[in-house]
Amino acid sequence: MKKRKIWIDTDLSVGMTRHKREGYCDVDDGFAVLQLMKAENIEICGISAVFGNTVIENAYSLSHYMSREFAKNKIPVFKGAGEAIDLNNVQTNNAVEALAKTLKSHPMTIMAIGPATNIGLLLLKYPELKDQINEVVLVAGRRKPTDYFKIGNMGNHAQDLNFDLDTDAFRVMFELGVSVTLCPFEISNKVWVKQADLDQLASSGDQGNIWLAEASQAWLQQWLAQGAKGFNPFDVLASHYIISPEDIVSESLNARLEIHPDDTIKDNDQKIFKQYLLCDKGQGFTVKYCYDVVADYHDRLLRSFLD
Numbered sequence: 001m002k003k004r005k006i007w008i009d010t011d012l013s014v015g016m017t018r019h020k021r022e023g024y025c026d027v028d029d030g031f032a033v034l035q036l037m038k039a040e041n042i043e044i045c046g047i048s049a050v051f052g053n054t055v056i057e058n059a060y061s062l063s064h065y066m067s068r069e070f071a072k073n074k075i076p077v078f079k080g081a082g083e084a085i086d087l088n089n090v091q092t093n094n095a096v097e098a099l100a101k102t103l104k105s106h107p108m109t110i111m112a113i114g115p116a117t118n119i120g121l122l123l124l125k126y127p128e129l130k131d132q133i134n135e136v137v138l139v140a141g142r143r144k145p146t147d148y149f150k151i152g153n154m155g156n157h158a159q160d161l162n163f164d165l166d167t168d169a170f171r172v173m174f175e176l177g178v179s180v181t182l183c184p185f186e187i188s189n190k191v192w193v194k195q196a197d198l199d200q201l202a203s204s205g206d207q208g209n210i211w212l213a214e215a216s217q218a219w220l221q222q223w224l225a226q227g228a229k230g231f232n233p234f235d236v237l238a239s240h241y242i243i244s245p246e247d248i249v250s251e252s253l254n255a256r257l258e259i260h261p262d263d264t265i266k267d268n269d270q271k272i273f274k275q276y277l278l279c280d281k282g283q284g285f286t287v288k289y290c291y292d293v294v295a296d297y298h299d300r301l302l303r304s305f306l307d
């Protein structure tokens with residue numbers, strides 16, 4: 001079987017406590033990275049870390065940890081951006097240079113499951129490499145500014161975090177005509193990981209599954225405390241799309257950036273605005289928009305970890 005070459009850009013934060021407020025960080029990057037490591041039709045050419053769910057140092061050390069423990073240290077790991085692109089001062093980093101070098105030798109698909117900063121920097125510095133990128137698969141976007149995601153029954157509207165943290169990075173990809181696939185909350189909130197699923201992973205005898213199940217416990221408890229029935233593993237929709245696109249339902253839409261009142265602020269009197277990544281049939285940059293999963297998706301997801 002010819003393996004597809006994939007580059008992973010991630011803000012891994014599995015098991016970390018939040019750096020700005022109380023609580024635990026998202027575990028979904030861990031699911032996405034492990035799923036690709038287990039996939040037989042994929043060759044992971046490199047992992048680059050980016051800030052996002054956590055600080056860059058944590059994402060970088062977790063990327064090393066996963067490569068060492070679950071991929072025999074065979075996947076090279078690189079430290080990327082610690083903050084959003086500054087258009088007045090575009091800086092390269094180890095991850096951008098490694099990604100550029102690898103793209104020069106062969107085309108790749110990029111799974112960018114944090115802010116798209118490293119990809120944006122790459123395209124600003126090496127725009128000629130855009131043709132070596134088969135596709136960038138990202139977790140962001142929505143159809144309307146009034147669409148929103150919230151956890152359980154108590155939470156505020158959530159950020160469209162990867163997009164919100166670096167909106168310029170998305171613009172660069174669109175304006176250069178890079179092939180973009182989006183796996184937004186519209187698809188991931190149709191998928192639930194519950195205690196029984198973590199129990200199954202924990203008892204599978206596989207070291208990666210055991211680690212992931214254990215490291216996801218506090219995150220699951222955090223969602224249950226907010227009235228949810230489990231947690232949505234956002235980023236795993238991107239990795240699943242890469243290994244088994246037939247399990248994912250998508251359509252072609254046009255994406256654009258628009259400014260609207262910030263819906264993540266409660267009782268916003270409309271003086272605070274933010275950018276939205278909107279996808280519909282109107283004007284914009286053509287993207288593949290993933291919005292649903294096949295009927296037996298949950299089984300297929302578990303099998304990708306257990307088989």
Ligand SMILES: [Ca+2]
Nearest residue numbers: 011029113114
């Ligand atoms: Ca992520």
